[in-house]
Amino acid sequence: MDVAVFVVAGAIILGGALGVVISPNPVHSALMLVATLFGVAVIFVQQEAHFLAAVQVIVYAGAIVVLFLFVIMLLGVDKAEQLSTEPLGGQRPAAAAVALAGLGLVVLLAVQAAEITGARAVSGELSGEDSNLEILGRSLFTDYLFAFEATSALLVIAVVGAVVLARRPQEPVAESD
Amino acid sequence: MVEDSWYLILSALLFTIGGAGLLVRRNPLVMFMCVELMLNAVNITFVTFARTLDDVGGQVVVFFVLVVAAAEVVVGLGIIVSILRRRPGATADDVSLLRG
Numbered sequence: 001m002d003v004a005v006f007v008v009a010g011a012i013i014l015g016g017a018l019g020v021v022i023s024p025n026p027v028h029s030a031l032m033l034v035a036t037l038f039g040v041a042v043i044f045v046q047q048e049a050h051f052l053a054a055v056q057v058i059v060y061a062g063a064i065v066v067l068f069l070f071v072i073m074l075l076g077v078d079k080a081e082q083l084s085t086e087p088l089g090g091q092r093p094a095a096a097a098v099a100l101a102g103l104g105l106v107v108l109l110a111v112q113a114a115e116i117t118g119a120r121a122v123s124g125e126l127s128g129e130d131s132n133l134e135i136l137g138r139s140l141f142t143d144y145l146f147a148f149e150a151t152s153a154l155l156v157i158a159v160v161g162a163v164v165l166a167r168r169p170q171e172p173v174a175e176s177d
Numbered sequence: 178m179v180e181d182s183w184y185l186i187l188s189a190l191l192f193t194i195g196g197a198g199l200l201v202r203r204n205p206l207v208m209f210m211c212v213e214l215m216l217n218a219v220n221i222t223f224v225t226f227a228r229t230l231d232d233v234g235g236q237v238v239v240f241f242v243l244v245v246a247a248a249e250v251v252v253g254l255g256i257i258v259s260i261l262r263r264r265p266g267a268t269a270d271d272v273s274l275l276r277g
Contacts, residue, residue, distance in 0.1 A: 006179045010187050017191055017214050021198035026206050033210050036191075040217045043184070047224045049236050052243075059243055064213070064250050071254050072206060075261045081204060087270060095200035103193040110185035118226075124233045132236075139233045140240065151244045158248035165255030168262075 005046055013039035024080040030068045037061045048126075051133045184225040192218035203268040205257050209250065216246050 012035055019032030037060045044053035086092055124139050126132075140148055195214030202208055220239045227235025260267055 002179050006183065013187065014190055014194065017194040017198075020207070020210050020214060021194060021202065026204055029207050029210055033213065036214060037217065040221060043187070043221055044224055046179070047184070047228045049224045049227070049239070052220075052224065052236055052239050055240070055243055059247060060213075060217075064247060067250060067254060068206060068210065071258060075258065075265075077204070077206065077261065077266070087203060087268075092201055095197050098200070099193045099197040102196065103189055106189035106192070107186055110182045110189065118230050120230050120232065126227060126231050126233045126236070135233055136236055136240070139237055144237050144241075147241060151241060154248050155244065158251045162251045162255040165252070165259050 002046070005042065009039045009042040009046070012036070013043070022083075024083045026072050026077060026081075027069065030065055030072065033068070034061050034065050037065070048132060050131075051136050181225055181229050184221060188218045188221040188225070191215075191221070203270060205260075205267075205269055208269060209253055209257075213246065213250075216242060 016032045016035030016037075016039065020029045020036065023029050023032060037056060041053045041056040041061075044050075044056060124135065124143065126135060128135060130138075192215050195211045195218060198211035198214070199208055202211065220242055223235040223239045223242070227233065227239075260272055264271065
């Protein structure tokens with residue numbers, strides 16, 4: 001059962017990721033991205049990260065992809081791209097070679113180091129009687145309080161920056177006596 | 178029983194696809210989506226290690242990655258909107274200079 005869930009979720013994740021890269025239309029890419037993010041949420045549930053799975057669906061699939069779609073529609077760039085010709089000669093084989101080399105290295109590491117070693121529970125144990133949400137919340141508001149407050153500042157800065165960037169430049173006011 | 182290394186290999190595959198897409202595609206919006214794919218691959222790795230090592234820190238890091246990704250998307254899309262408003266249909270090749 002576990003393996004079946006993993007295989008189906010993995011197929012959705014990889015199929016969606018390939019769809020994002022391959023599909024010529026940005027709208028299709030965004031919808032394929034939703035499939036990938038949903039598969040990642042399933043993997044999170046399987047790994048007992050229930051809160052993160054919920055946040056993944058709400059924030060990523062609900063907010064970020066909708067933002068992408070809004071921008072695509074507002075700018076009117078929802079036309080299919082010409083993907084059959086390479087703009088830069090030899091770039092695709094080079095990109096594939098770099099990607100495969102990186103993949104080979106990481107998979108080699110993952111297979112060779114089948115036994116994961118490391119210090120256990122530096123900042124609190126994940127298992128226990130409390131729910132995942134309680135454990136995560138307690139850790140976030142004690143050990144990671146400063147980082148949490150810093151992210152609130154980051155979000156405010158991002159909002160202000162987005163407003164400044166997306167504002168239309170003001171027309172110069174005509175001088176009149 | 179799903180081995181831990183399976184999750185890591187899945188994450189590596191997702192990261193590879195995202196990285197190759199970032200290198201190959203020219204549309205800035207699709208390049209952004211490829212960055213999201215790479216961030217998600219890293220998140221899978223963090224959650225896997227959090228469960229294996231029984232440490233809540235991995236899940237906290239994933240939470241912060243989500244927040245930073247949201248902020249990054251907002252600012253990035255703002256920049257893309259202001260570029261595409263000035264020159265419609267611009268690709269990543271057209272904005273290689275740091276001036277309008």
